[in-house]
Amino acid sequence: MKTMSISNGWYYFVVIAVCSYLIGCINFAIIISRVKNHGEKDIRSIGSGNPGMLNMSRAYGMKVGVLILFLDIMKGVVPCLTAKLIFKNVYYSSNGLCLQDTALALAGLGAVCGHVFPFWLKFKGGKGISTTIGVFLVAQPLWVVIFGVSAIVFILLTNMGSMGSFIATTPSAIVTCYKFYLKCVNNAITLNWVFYVTQFMVFLIIVITWWAHRVNIVRLIKGEEHPTNWLQMIKNMKFKS
Structure with missing residues (x-):
């Protein structure tokens, strides 16, 4: 067991934030599409232009799309698991709060920021859902699986992919915050500023x-979101390499 104050350990958190952000900045969709096109163009000039799993699946097949999904999820898993x-x-020297959750939340925030706001792409990246799922897979693996399956069922029934994305991630964040609160209360730990900063990072x-x-x-609010027939789209995609 080791105690730490913010004054003598702040640089650890800076390193976590910076490294997590840099990991999040790696856009595998752009890298792989450039390789496939021999450096002439990347996924941003193909299809919808979004450097994500769906557009990569449409352009290069389901195998590549699944690979992108896995790699983007790992961008959340690797920094968070390392920090954890x-x-x-x-433990925080002031009140005995385990800093594991704080470090995990900071790593997750850094990774998601890197994915959505990558410096090398002029801060214009992806939408961050896969990386966010990776973050909460480390924080609350069981609940992420439950909400993930619920999201898939919802998407297949309604053809609303964006709403499904929120179902997979937002409830996971709520559970993470609630579980962290219970951990503190059950261990009679004073809810100080470190607790609230941790919760805020998850919220962010x-x-x-x-x-x-x-x-x-x-x-969605205007009723103009076009539904996508996901089952039909998957059937139309070739499992090409």
């Missing part, structure tokens, strides 16, 4: 993903 393991037995992750979907949200 490093801070497993590190969801705010960023909603902001990235702002066009879809406006369309």
Whole structure:
């Protein structure tokens, strides 16, 4: 067991934030599409122009799309799991709060920010859902699976992909915050500023993903969001390499 104050350990959190952001900045869709096109163009000039799993699936087949999905999820898993393991037995000296959850939330926020706002793409990246799922897979794996399956069922029944994305991520954030609160209360830990900053970072992750979907949200409100027949689309996609 190790205790740490923010004054003598702040640089650890800076390193976590920076490294997580840089990992999030890696856009595998752009990299792989450039390789496939011999550097002449990338996925941003193909189809919808979105450097994500769906557009890659349409352009290069389901195998490539699934690979992109996995890699984007890992951008959330790797930094969060690393932070969680490093801070497993590190406690805040003021009130005995385990800093594991704080480090995990910071790593997750950094990874999602990197995916949505990558510096090397002039801060114009993807929508962050896959990376956000990766973050909460580390924080609350069981609940992410439950909400993920619910989202898939919802998408197949309604053909509303954007709403399904919110179902997979937003409830996971709520559960994460609630579980963290219960952990503190059950261990008689004072809810100080570190607790609230941790909760705020989790909340901010969801705010960023909603902001990235702002066009879809406006369309949903206006009733102009076009449904996508996902089953038919999947059938039409070739499992090409």
